[in-house]
Amino acid sequence: MMKIDILTLFPEMFSGVLGNSILKKAADKNAVSYNIVNFRDFADNKHQTVDDYPYGGGAGMVLKPQPIFDAVESLKEKHGGNASRVILLCPQGERYDQRKAEELAKEQHLILICGHYEGYDERIREYLVTDEISIGDYVLTGGELGAMVVIDSIVRLLPGVLGSEESHLRDxxxxxxxxxxxxxxxxxxxxxxxxxxxxxxxxxxxxxxxxxxxxxxxxxxxxxxxxxxxxxxxxxxxxxxxxxxxx
The missing domain is CATH 1.10.1270.20 (tRNA(m1g37)methyltransferase, domain 2)
Structure with missing residues (x-):
């Protein structure tokens, strides 16, 4: 069974998408399990702050490395320390396509990081993630919608999810x-x-x-x-x- 962990500041956004249609049926068939994590819970301060002003000045706020590093490391440990693909949703990432969906559908554990604000501390990109993905050449308010697209495209490829194994082969x-x-x-x-x-x-x-x-x-x-x-x-x-x- 594939395990998908989703790091987000807005967990409620995923309930409708993951709780309906093919994505729900896939979970019911034990082809996949979803775990939504609010990485604000991993903040190391009483105010649960996950962002800060950028060094050097500039507009917007930047996501701090500590909460995301701690969240990802905790999820990897729960998965038994096995290899995990850690995916950062961002406009600067690799353009997402069917080939990438088919590649990721072969994995056992995916961790998707949904960002907000101006961007991520660069150390998250450099030392934590394995893949950076963009679903198109435009900017969204956060990575949640992109994560939903990626999850949907992957889960439908898992064995037994679609009614016919030939369905996605002709897509x-x-x-x-x-x-x-x-x-x-x-x-x-x-x-x-x-x-x-x-x-x-x-x-x-x-x-x-x-x-x-x-x-x-x-x-x-x-x-x-x-x-x-x-x-x-x-x-x-x-x-x-x-x-x-x-x-």
Whole structure:
């Protein structure tokens, strides 16, 4: 079972997210356990202060190293001293993607640190964390929303969490391409028809259609992704056909 510890100053933000839908079902199935820790509880002063003014002056407050170091070390000790990935949510981190989610889904213990204020004392980055993650090139008021995104993307990959083990294998980005279009009943809705091939019952042709449409969607919406993957000769042929249709 994967264990996820979340260090935050606002524990109540996570109750709705972790207590519903797939994330709750994953915990009910014992695929994962969540532990939310208010790292203010680890402050070494009676006022439970976790931030201070930055050396050298400047706007905003900086999170102090002591409460976060003590909290992380305590969580590692409870985990038996085994290897843990300590993840800092911050705008300066590595851009998060499906590859990173798949990598982290193989771990046994994750500790996510959600910051606030102007930033973190640099010693937290340098000596405590193993990964710095950013969910996009923008700034949020804190790391909580980013942590929720990371947790959701990881937990759905754990064995037995989704209804079908094949579900996430076809997801956008899992194959390097965007996912193909989906349709369901009715076959005709307000004059709009489902592609005939999907009603044919020919599974080989359906799989071929899906693969080709995945290529088409990627070419039209995220052509940059095509530069990062190796296509088979068949996919190269399809891609050339697709390009001719739009040039």
């Amino acid at each position: 956008s980005f899992s194959t390097g391409l965007l996912e193909h279009p989906h349709y369901t009943r009715p076959a005709v809705f307000r004059g709009m028809k489902v592609p005939d091939i999907l009603l044919s019952g020919n599974h080989r042709l359906i799989e071929e259609w899906r693969e080709k449409e995945s290529l088409r969607r990627t070419y039209l919406r995220r052509p940059d992704l095509l530069e990062k993957i190796s296509l088979s000769p068949k996919q190269e042929k399809w891609l050339n056909e697709i390009k001719k249709q739009y040039n």
